[in-house]
Amino acid sequence: MAAPTDPLASVARALWLTRAGMVAERVVRALWLPVSLALIAATLWAFGLQGKLPGDAALWVAGAFAVAIVATLALGLWRFRWPARAEAIARLDRTLPGRPLAALTDQQAINGGDPASAALWTAHRGRMELRAAKARPIGPKPDLAKRDRYALRLVALTAALVAVLFAVPGQQGSLRGAGSAGAAIGPSWEGWIMPPAYTGRPGLYLNEIDRDGFEVPQGSRVVLRFYGPPGALQLEQSLDAGVQADDTGQALEFDARHSGRLAIDGPNGREWQITVAPDALPEISATGPMTRARGGVLEQEFTASDDYGVQAGEAEITLDLAAIDRRHGLSIEPETREPLRLQLPMPMSGNRADVTEMLREDLSQHPWANLPVRVVLHATDAAGQTGSSRAEAVVLPGRRFFEPSAKALIEIRRDLLWSRDNARRAAGLMRAMLHRSDGAFLYDGAPVLIRGAVEFIESRLTTDDGFTPEARDQLASRLWELALLIEEGELANARERLQRARERLDEAMQNGADPAEVQELMDELRDATRDYMEMLAEQAEPVDQGGDQRDQGGDQERQAVSQSQIQEMMDQIQQLMEEGRMDEAAALMAQLNALLDNLQMQRGEGGDPMPGGEAMEGLGDTLGDQQGLADETFQQLQDQFGQETKPGQEGDNGQQGQQPGQQQGEQPGQEEAMRQLAERQRQLRERLREQQLNEQLPGEGTAEGEAGLQALEEADRAMEGAAQALEDGDMRGALERQAEALEALREGLREFRDATAADQREQQGVEGEADTAQGQGQGRDPLGREMGPNGENGQFGQGVPGLDPRERARELMDEIRRRSAERERPETERDYLNRLIEPY
Structure with missing residues (x-):
């Protein structure tokens, strides 16, 4: 049988289909833009745009569309090229391993007369024919996304589909009868009731509601669409005072504000009695008295509820002038201040129908701290309605100072924040504090700072600007810091340095710092810890001269022991970090932080x-x-x-034997x-x-x-x-x-x-x-x-005297592991010991 003249006869079908796909691909590329413009023009016509444009504007719009369609069609046809057979071969060949189609169309260039070379070429062609037989047609790939960056084709298709389904009956021209709306004979209508989104309730399609009455949430939106001649259908309703309608009167919208009647008069009309469920006001109340937590932090527990969930809450705090003891610096009228408003915490997720939370805020530096105030809690729902609690008369919590000079400075600061007219009086009081003040302050630098505050006030009272609110606030901040220093001495600075050193070391441990940085941070922590503990020792009240010196020495010894333990722990942390055992170092660092926190609390x-x-x-x-x-x-x-029993000492019936010298009565023992x-x-x-x-x-x-x-x-x-x-x-x-x-x-x-x-x-x-x-x-x-x-x-870390529990636990675990590794022990014992250490 003679060989076919066409070497690609075996792939002729796949080649033909691939070429047809290339034709379709190029046709789509040439026509997508004019077709999209034509669909958009047809959609505008179907919705009656031509009747709504003034004058000759409709003709100008139609002409612009016609010119654009013709121009893009001509450009697309000019760019269209019929795919050649070679192009189809190349596309199909690229999908096959080894390019077999190109090999089949090749001819042997040299040594054609050599029998061995010819045989090799024939074998090569045979392999290529087998590969070519696996060819499959390649579908079209218009790749319009790169050419249509704004997805105009999708807009046109969507618009055309909407026109077919919802275009006004009688205005589609050739589209008449293509959609459900066009199929309607005579006047028709559609209606929806959409509850507010925050209710989570589904919308209602009025055309499908057969019952005479139903209930909807307050604020639901009623949407009606009338089709047919204007005036053929009429709306009667008592749900809202006003109705929004378009120019034709065929599209109506209004809100369901209160219960009433909704009726559509005309062909296929309907009537319903609609009950509007009111949206209840949110409720909020304090569940206990306002308390002062550690450090003067305000704490107020509250509960709030709403039928559809509380969206936000606020605590409004106003000064209770009637309850204030108006003496000394508070005898003059206070400066006007806006009510203090604090955002109430709300759950980040979950149901907010019933909320129980705790408001925490540090208002120690607020002008009203430790003064009588009135507190009202507000809760707002998604509809914008606000519910309020009854006003509670409380004293606004704040930090309390007990050292006399610090307490005096805080009162002076309060008077300045009460009114700037107290400035001269405040300067006089601070001058009185400096009289014979040697040894009167816990902080040695207090007299210098107080004298600076006096000069700060007096220098501004002599200027044209006077004692401005900005200057007053700046001085109030300085007096607060000075009161802290006097209350705690330099311990405040030492504590701050210690806290900063701890935070830096924690961060370095989390980020995997190098040994040099670890050494630097550990040195910083050691210095800060030593300074802080020295401050603690200095501020401890001295023992009376007639007191027991032995007790004093015992206290100093205990303090020294505690400091040595802290230094030992820091050495262990540094060693663990240098060895790369970061988890153990972090655990030990957490214990050190707990120890230092306890030291601060016990100060x-x-x-x-x-x-x-x-x-x-x-x-x-x-x-x-x-x-x-x-x-x-x-x-x-x-x-x-x-x-x-030990290995080999197993008795009858599988019972374990006895050790030498063991008596029968030991089991009861x-x-x-x-x-x-x-x-x-x-x-x-x-x-x-x-x-x-x-x-x-x-x-x-x-x-x-x-x-x-x-x-x-x-x-x-x-x-x-x-x-x-x-x-x-x-x-x-x-x-x-x-x-x-x-x-x-x-x-x-x-x-x-x-x-x-x-x-x-x-x-x-x-x-x-x-x-x-x-x-x-x-x-x-x-x-x-x-x-x-x-x-x-x-x-350290032990609640009772004796060995370190961590050391004791390590010893026990080591002993268990040692015994479990002894092969001479009974298998049952080793299994039990292995189960003991499995969780670790």
Whole structure:
């Protein structure tokens, strides 16, 4: 059989279809623009634009469209080129590996007479024919997106579709009858009721509502469209006073404001009795009195509700002049100030129909701080309606100062903010403060700064501008900073440096700093910590001359021990960071921050022992006993495994054998030991319950006190579970429950210590600054930690005297891992030990 003359006969069909696709592709590229313009023109005509343009404007618009369509059509046809067969071959060949179509159309150029070369060429052509047989047609690729950057073709198609569906009947010309609207015979109408978006309710299509009445939310939008001759259909409604209509009177819109009747008179008319559900006003109220939190922060809990959700809230605070003691600097009329408005916090997500939140704001530097005010809470819903609470008369919380000179400066600052007319009086009062002021201020630089404030006022009183509001506000800021320095001495600056050093080191740890930067930051933290602790020691109230010098020395020793522990922790952090153990360094840094925070809270807390000191000592003893009981339980677990058989010592029926010298009565001895441990655990639980019920724990009524009580309840439940597990012989479960009890007890102690620190600061403000060592309370070191029975504090982070719990935990884990690695131990024991260390 002779070979076909056309080498591409096997791909003729795919080649023909590819070429046809190229033709369609080029036709679309040539005609898309004139067709789009024609569709837009037809849409405008279908909607009757020609009848709405004045004068001859419609002819000019039609002419412009005609010229544009003809011009773009001519340009497209001029650019159109019929695809050649070679172009189709090239496109199809590019989709095949090795370009087989080009190979099939080639001829052997050299060595055609060589039989070996000819055979090689024939084999090559055979492979190419096999590849060519896999050819598939290539579809058209108009790629109009690059040519139509503004998607005009899509606009035209959408407009044409809208014209077919919704163009006014009788004005579509040839489009008549193509859409549902055009199919209507005689007058017709459509209607919708769209509830406000914030209600979340769906819209209603009036044409599909068969019942005589229904309910819609207030503010729903009613939209009606009449088709047919004007006046054939009429609207009657009592839902709103006004109706918005277009020029033809065929498109009507209005809001449903109140219940009433909605009727469409005319062919196919309908009537409904619509009930409008009113949108209720939002409600808001304070759920408790306004309180002053630590640092003078205002706290106000409130609840707000609305049928469709509260959108925003605001607290409006106004000065209550009638309740103010108008004496001294407050005797003159105050300067007019706008009400203080605070945005109420709202949930970021979720349902806002019922909101319970807490407003927190530090207004210590506001002119009205610590003065009587009236507070009104406002809540606004999505409809713009506002509900308000009743006015509450309160004293606006702010920071309180207790050092006499600092308190005097704050009162002078308040008088200046009350009215600038108090400027001369304020200067006189500050001059009086400087009279015989040697040693009168905790901060040595206070006299110089006070004298500067006096000169600041007097120099401006002699100028033409006078004591301006800007100058007054600037002086008020300086007096605030000076009062802080006097109240806390240079401790404020030291604390700020310490906080800055901590933040910089935390950031470096998160970003993976290099060793040089770590060394620099650690040196900065060491210096800041040393300066801060020296300030604490300097500001502690000295011991009376007739006092016990031994106690004073003991306090200094405890302070020194605490500082050495801090330095040791910083050395450990630096070493861990240099070794790349960033997670462990971050955990230790968090413990150091907690220690420094506790040091700050315990600063200068003196006076009589705070309530709850004995209870705290009792909880510390309970924690120590629980730790000891857990150690004994673990020891009992070790003994149990030590008494079981070693490899090869398995008795009859699979029972494990006995160690040499073991008596038959030792198994009951183990049961007796477990029973005794369970009994001791129950006794420890009873002691904890008595401490909860009978002893006065610190922080009653505070968040810290409640959290501490909750932690003790968790410890109580864990102790009960441990006792039950011991009775059942489940030592692993008992150890887990005992660990939970220990953690809960530690958490409770931490919460009670925080509450104690807050109470002591309050007492310090009432009774004056007291000795730092005495302020720690009986049985505590300067950092507020529990002391040992001999006055020695334990390791850092430990609630009871003895070894560092972290060190103890490491030792236990190392021992478990060592035993699990000993191949001579029974398989059951090794499996159990492996299960113990699996979570770690």
